[in-house]
Amino acid sequence: MKQLIIISITALLLFSCSKNEPPGWQYPDMSKVPAGPSGDSIKFGKELISHTNIHIGPYAENPAKRFAGNNLECGNCHIGAGTQADALGFVGVYLYYPEYSGRVDSVIAIQQRVNECMRRSMNGKPLPLDSYEMKCIVAYYKWISSEVMPQIAKKLDGLPKLQLMYRAADPNLGRTIYNNKCNTCHAENGAGAYTEGRPENGFDIPSVWGIDSYNDGAGMYRLMTAASFIKSKMPYYNANLTDEDAWDVAAYINSKHHPHMANLEKDFPDLKMKPIDCPYPPFADSLSAEQHKYGPYIGVK
Numbered sequence: 001m002k003q004l005i006i007i008s009i010t011a012l013l014l015f016s017c018s019k020n021e022p023p024g025w026q027y028p029d030m031s032k033v034p035a036g037p038s039g040d041s042i043k044f045g046k047e048l049i050s051h052t053n054i055h056i057g058p059y060a061e062n063p064a065k066r067f068a069g070n071n072l073e074c075g076n077c078h079i080g081a082g083t084q085a086d087a088l089g090f091v092g093v094y095l096y097y098p099e100y101s102g103r104v105d106s107v108i109a110i111q112q113r114v115n116e117c118m119r120r121s122m123n124g125k126p127l128p129l130d131s132y133e134m135k136c137i138v139a140y141y142k143w144i145s146s147e148v149m150p151q152i153a154k155k156l157d158g159l160p161k162l163q164l165m166y167r168a169a170d171p172n173l174g175r176t177i178y179n180n181k182c183n184t185c186h187a188e189n190g191a192g193a194y195t196e197g198r199p200e201n202g203f204d205i206p207s208v209w210g211i212d213s214y215n216d217g218a219g220m221y222r223l224m225t226a227a228s229f230i231k232s233k234m235p236y237y238n239a240n241l242t243d244e245d246a247w248d249v250a251a252y253i254n255s256k257h258h259p260h261m262a263n264l265e266k267d268f269p270d271l272k273m274k275p276i277d278c279p280y281p282p283f284a285d286s287l288s289a290e291q292h293k294y295g296p297y298i299g300v301k
């Protein structure tokens, strides 16, 4: 009996470790969402994150709701609607906004942060702050943050930190990795796959570059973010890259064409706050744009 208990405790520990969840990563089950209008907003918030393109994508039925500029889903990057700690999770996010943002050099509300992803990751327009969609997304954030202790909320989110390289990440090496490990899903031209081949149906597999992808102002366009995300989750269901391969394949997808966002030079009014891997000028240091984009980052700053 005692042995059985020890075995089940070990199994439990192994299970929770394998999910890469930090202690405190807790969120309520969707089946507990209350009935009525407030519960409906939580459910629709999750639906918007999981099936973004149907509701606010370029082919949304109501033209007035076509806010996103591409057919990605928020959940393509915030995997599992933000329930996974190592894939840009949202658990606890409601608790630590308003929060300072270096990109605008001021404290921003959670709604403004959503709109940063609308304009960049989704290459589109901001959602009006008083729209039903924005209210529902925020209601969902509040719900999945409701079991988190405020003191630890900020520490919960995060992508793995990769070993920095002494050389620049190399798109040519990355091409080989991509063609061995990614193109079966994301396609050789990076365009992913639409359901039944039709963009209005949305993606089965999201694009990783090209006109229907995130723009060059997005977090995923930064090498460190892309490499960490890829290391953490790709190839999907079988993430097995070395840190070095993750750097190179991230360099490859970001060496390809992404839509351009206007006025990027106005980001990070205080240039000292600009992350080293932010690839567009101006810069506070004298490193080239090339080095900002591909590294190496070792020994600088």
Ligand code: HEC
Binding pocket: 049, 052, 072, 073, 074, 075, 076, 077, 078, 088, 089, 093, 110, 113, 114, 117, 118, 121, 122, 137, 157, 214, 218, 219, 220, 225
């Ligand atoms: C192409 C990938 C991608 C897509 C699609 C995407 N995001 Fe993000 N999002 C990111 C990345 C990367 C970050 C973190 C950026 C950074 O390093 O600050 C982020 C951060 C956020 C944050 C801040 C989280 C925090 O912990 O502070 C919110 C909120 C957010 N996204 C909401 C959304 C919503 C809502 C959508 C859909 C409308 C969306 N995102 C679509 C990549 C994406």
Ligand code: HEC
Binding pocket: 073, 075, 076, 077, 079, 080, 177, 178, 181, 182, 183, 184, 185, 186, 204, 205, 206, 207, 208, 214, 220, 230, 234, 235, 236, 237, 241, 249, 250, 253
């Ligand atoms: C088995 C199919 C599969 C393979 C192989 C795969 N991916 Fe993905 N990838 C996906 C799916 C599906 C998503 C969206 C996840 C979701 O919505 O839950 C995704 C999401 C992404 C995203 C974020 C969303 C976007 O499109 O910008 C990036 C970046 C990415 N993959 C890069 C890669 C790289 C690099 C590799 C190779 C190392 C790779 N993937 C291999 C299926 C795959």
